Amino acid sequence: MRKIVLAVVLALLFLPLSETVSKAASSFNDVSTGHRAYKEIKYLFDGKIVTGSLDGYFNPGKIVTRGEAAAMIGRALNLNETKRSTQFSDVGSQYFASGYIQAAADAKIITGYKDGSFKPNNPVNRGEMAVILSKAFNYNFGGTLSGAAKALMTRGISGGMADGTFGSDLATIRADFSVFLARAINYKLRLNPTENFSLERTVTASSLNVRSGPSTAYPAVGSLVKGTKVEVAYSVGQWLYVRSGSTEGLVHSAYLDADIDTGNDNILSQQTIVIDAGHGGKDPGAIGYGLKEKDIVLNTALKVKALLAKSPFQYKLTRETDVYLALDERIDIAEDADADVFVSIHANAFNGSAKGSETYYYAAKNTNTADSKLLATKIQDRLIAAGKLNDRGVKNGNYHVLRENGMPAVLTELGFIDNKGDNAKLASPSWRDAAAKAIYYGILDYYKAKGFDVSDLY
Numbered sequence: 436m437r438k439i440v441l442a443v444v445l446a447l448l449f450l451p452l453s454e455t456v457s458k459a460a461s462s463f464n465d466v467s468t469g470h471r472a473y474k475e476i477k478y479l480f481d482g483k484i485v486t487g488s489l490d491g492y493f494n495p496g497k498i499v500t501r502g503e504a505a506a507m508i509g510r511a512l513n514l515n516e517t518k519r520s521t522q523f524s525d526v527g528s529q530y531f532a533s534g535y536i537q538a539a540a541d542a543k544i545i546t547g548y549k550d551g552s553f554k555p556n557n558p559v560n561r562g563e564m565a566v567i568l569s570k571a572f573n574y575n576f577g578g579t580l581s582g583a584a585k586a587l588m589t590r591g592i593s594g595g596m597a598d599g600t601f602g603s604d605l606a607t608i609r610a611d612f613s614v615f616l617a618r619a620i621n622y623k624l625r626l627n628p629t630e631n632f633s634l635e636r637t638v639t640a641s642s643l644n645v646r647s648g649p650s651t652a653y654p655a656v657g658s659l660v661k662g663t664k665v666e667v668a669y670s671v672g673q674w675l676y677v678r679s680g681s682t683e684g685l686v687h688s689a690y691l692d693a694d695i696d697t698g699n700d701n702i703l704s705q706q707t708i709v710i711d712a713g714h715g716g717k718d719p720g721a722i723g724y725g726l727k728e729k730d731i732v733l734n735t736a737l738k739v740k741a742l743l744a745k746s747p748f749q750y751k752l753t754r755e756t757d758v759y760l761a762l763d764e765r766i767d768i769a770e771d772a773d774a775d776v777f778v779s780i781h782a783n784a785f786n787g788s789a790k791g792s793e794t795y796y797y798a799a800k801n802t803n804t805a806d807s808k809l810l811a812t813k814i815q816d817r818l819i820a821a822g823k824l825n826d827r828g829v830k831n832g833n834y835h836v837l838r839e840n841g842m843p844a845v846l847t848e849l850g851f852i853d854n855k856g857d858n859a860k861l862a863s864p865s866w867r868d869a870a871a872k873a874i875y876y877g878i879l880d881y882y883k884a885k886g887f888d889v890s891d892l893y
């Protein structure tokens with residue numbers, strides 16, 4: 436009896452401390468240098484991304500809770516840690532990870548349950564972990580567990596289980612979560628460390644430290660002088676994994692600029708794209724077969740955002756959550772952002788038999804009419820090629836967001852939500868991936884037609 440009481444007291448002592456105290460020593464009592472996850476746990480510990488108990492234990496075999504996962508991801512991506520009230524009924528402002536949970540929810544990395552709860556003490560299974568990591572690191576995973584598992588395995592972040600499966604239903608222990616997170620952050624830790632360095636940027640700081648991890652807690656492994664061109668592989672929050680000659684590692688994106696080809700005055704990084712997801716909040720838009728337009732178009736807009744995030748363009752969404760916006764507010768957001776291109780995304784409804792995609796521009800008394808029509812044509816062409824819906828063409832539309840905007844502006848109707856065939860496409864995450872890519876490519880096609888060099892962005 437006494438032993439049990441003692442065990443409970445010890446557990447109570449350790450549990451609340453496990454994520455709040457950072458140990459000063461360089462390793463944990465229960466993670467020896469021979470531990471299979473030593474390298475990765477040490478890497479995360481060096482960057483204060485994982486912590487242990489006050490007396491120096493990491494508990495590598497302990498199951499990761501949803502709250503702990505949010506905290507580790509939040510520290511890795513430098514999300515806003517300030518404890519605060521959250522959108523979830525069961526995460527109060529005093530909960531240790533309340534800031535990270537709300538920030539990760541804002542960034543669409545984690546979601547709660549239908550009843551409004553987050554269940555921070557529930558375990559994270561491996562499938563959920565794969566989805567969280569895929570969202571946190573912007574992997575294209577099609578919104579499915581199997582897609583997320585594949586995203587991790589193809590990158591050498593996870594080798595899968597001995598039987599060849601991913602083990603999605605198994606609980607995630609702290610050692611495994613650490614291994615996967617460390618490998619996502621630094622590809623050199625992966626099973627087959629290769630990466631595509633597909634973008635080029637230029638150093639704008641007079642001297643820029645390249646670090647081994649995504650925070651100033653990590654040591655500098657080199658430094659780059661102003662004007663140095665670097666190749667970029669991927670982002671970790673606001674940090675980018677870059678390479679220049681034999682120097683490679685992570686740098687803060689604030690000290691890099693889009694590469695400017697001398698002689699090319701058309702600088703993409705000075706162009707701002709505003710994506711407008713129609714409807715929202717109290718206004719569901721069109722409804723059909725259980726789908727609401729506001730949800731479909733928001734999801735598609737966020738997918739476009741993910742693509743723009745990897746480009747040199749500046750971008751802004753009029754809404755990133757399910758909120759109501761008046762039409763004038765949408766215009767104000769675009770004008771405040773000094774937008775160069777405005778794309779509003781909608782879905783249609785009519786009589787159930789009408790079907791297909793169409794894109795509108797405003798054809799009367801507007802200095803941007805020619806550009807608006809060009810943009811509409813490029814997006815419509817890509818949408819039809821990728822989405823395979825009936826081509827209803829490019830049309831003149833006297834819509835508020837087109838008529839009142841002071842920049843090239845279009846409104847695209849992805850398909851008819853009340854038509855059975857179109858609805859099935861709109862309901863499919865992979866179809867929406869394709870639609871988002873079509874909108875992004877349409878924007879690139881537009882810039883290409885305007886004389887900008889976008890050749891390496893496709």
Ligand SMILES: [Zn+2]
Pocket residue numbers: 713714720721728781782
């Ligand atoms: Zn609409």
